[in-house]
Amino acid sequence: MEDPEDEIEEDSEEFLENESEKRFNTSIDELEKIKIDYKRIKRIDQSKKRAVIESVFDERTVFHLNKILVNGPLKRIEGVISAGKEANVYLAYDLDGKEVAVKIYKIDSNTSRWMKKYIIGDPRFKKIPHNVSKIIFLWASKEFKNLKRAYKADLRVPKPLFIRNNILIMEYIGFESIPAPVLKDIKNPKEPVNLFNELLSFIKLLYQKAKLVHGDLSEFNILYHNQSPVVIDISQAVAIQHPKAEVYLARDIKNIFQYFDKLGIETPNPTDFYYDVLNIEV
Numbered sequence: 001m002e003d004p005e006d007e008i009e010e011d012s013e014e015f016l017e018n019e020s021e022k023r024f025n026t027s028i029d030e031l032e033k034i035k036i037d038y039k040r041i042k043r044i045d046q047s048k049k050r051a052v053i054e055s056v057f058d059e060r061t062v063f064h065l066n067k068i069l070v071n072g073p074l075k076r077i078e079g080v081i082s083a084g085k086e087a088n089v090y091l092a093y094d095l096d097g098k099e100v101a102v103k104i105y106k107i108d109s110n111t112s113r114w115m116k117k118y119i120i121g122d123p124r125f126k127k128i129p130h131n132v133s134k135i136i137f138l139w140a141s142k143e144f145k146n147l148k149r150a151y152k153a154d155l156r157v158p159k160p161l162f163i164r165n166n167i168l169i170m171e172y173i174g175f176e177s178i179p180a181p182v183l184k185d186i187k188n189p190k191e192p193v194n195l196f197n198e199l200l201s202f203i204k205l206l207y208q209k210a211k212l213v214h215g216d217l218s219e220f221n222i223l224y225h226n227q228s229p230v231v232i233d234i235s236q237a238v239a240i241q242h243p244k245a246e247v248y249l250a251r252d253i254k255n256i257f258q259y260f261d262k263l264g265i266e267t268p269n270p271t272d273f274y275y276d277v278l279n280i281e282v
Contacts, residue, residue: 057104057106057107058107060107060133060165061104061107061165061166061167064164064165064167065077065104065167068162068164068167068169072094072095073094073095073100073161073162073169074092074093074094074095074100074102074169075092075093075094075095075097076092076093077090077091077092077102078090078091078092078093078177079091081101081179085106085108085110085111086105086106086111086235087103087104087105087106088103088104088106089101089102089103089104090102090103090104091172091177091179092169098172099172099174099176099177100161100169100170100171100172101158101169101170101171101172101173101179102167102168102169103140103143103167103168103169103170104166104167104168105136105139105140105166105167105168106136106166107132107133107136107166108132108136109132111136112132112135112136112139115135115136115139115236116128116135117244118142118215118235118236118237118238118242119135119138119139119142121238121242121243121244122142122238122239122241122242123239123241123242124145124239125138125142133165133166136166137165137166139166139235140163140165140166140167140168140235141163142235142237143160143168143234143235144160144163144168146212146234146235146237147159147160147170147234148160149210149211149212150206150210150212150231150234150237152210153205153206153209153210154205155202155205155206155209155210155231156198156202156228156229156230156231157230157231157232157234158170158171158172158173158230158232159171173223173225173230173232174225179223180223180224180225180230181223181224182219182220182221182222182223182224183219183220183222183223183224183229183259184218184219184220185224186224189224189227189263190227191227192260192263192265193265195227195228195229196256196260196265196267198228198229199217199222199229199256200256200273202229202231203217203249203252203253203256203277204276204277206237207240207249207277207278208277208279211239211240212234212237212238212239212240213237213238213240213242213245213246213248213249213252214231214234214236214237214248214252215236215237215238215248215251215252216233216236216248216252217231217252217255217256218252218255218256218259219255219259221233246278249274249277249278250274253270253273253274253277254270257270
């Protein structure tokens with residue numbers, strides 16, 4: 001005759017085994033649910049990103065952006081790096097999974113008006129279109145060409161990679177998904193004297209080697225990456241033959257000198273530097 005205690009022990013073991021199996025199966029079920037839910041959230045997240053893009057840009061821009069995402073060179077677009085009146089810049093990934101920056105210019109009649117003063121008089125652009133979207137496309141192409149010139153002159157700017165209409169793809173400046181900050185957000189940059197000298201060298205070489213003047217250089221469009229400056233937003237840069245090139249050069253110099261004066265850096269005479277850039281002896 002079996003001992004009742006043995007029966008109780010067997011029943012207990014069987015109960016524990018059943019409970020363990022139930023919990024194991026429940027865990028598997030929960031993992032599957034989490035996995036499915038994660039995919040659902042990811043799909044919603046991606047659709048939200050697409051919705052954000054579609055709410056900001058016109059149908060033609062969305063059409064070309066979708067083509068680029070389907071056919072390359074983009075694999076996917078992540079969050080916004082910066083948003084402005086002229087354009088938004090997005091973090092994206094190319095077909096190799098590498099970070100790139102995508103700048104999408106807004107088709108806007110208000111911004112197209114002030115763009116003309118940086119286009120008219122530039123010998124590279126003979127015919128100025130009247131159509132708003134074509135002016136924006138020309139503006140995007142202008143930034144692409146300016147970046148190519150500056151990059152070819154070994155200046156620290158993002159490498160231009162691709163252009164289509166108002167969509168510009170360029171090198172991403174940052175560490176993985178964290179974009180480099182703009183200089184204005186750095187309270188105490190390290191070795192500010194070196195930083196100042198690097199920017200003076202940039203202005204001079206941009207003029208003498210790339211034959212361009214930035215036209216809007218300030219701490220707002222200089223990225224601070226690896227303790228060195230990377231100059232961005234070069235769409236308004238003009239050829240040195242532009243009738244207002246020297247006016248824009250003087251403004252760039254003034255902005256940079258003012259920024260470093262505020263940091264307490266001893267700066268040389270800006271007028272002397274201006275003539276040095278022009279390679280004119282005073």
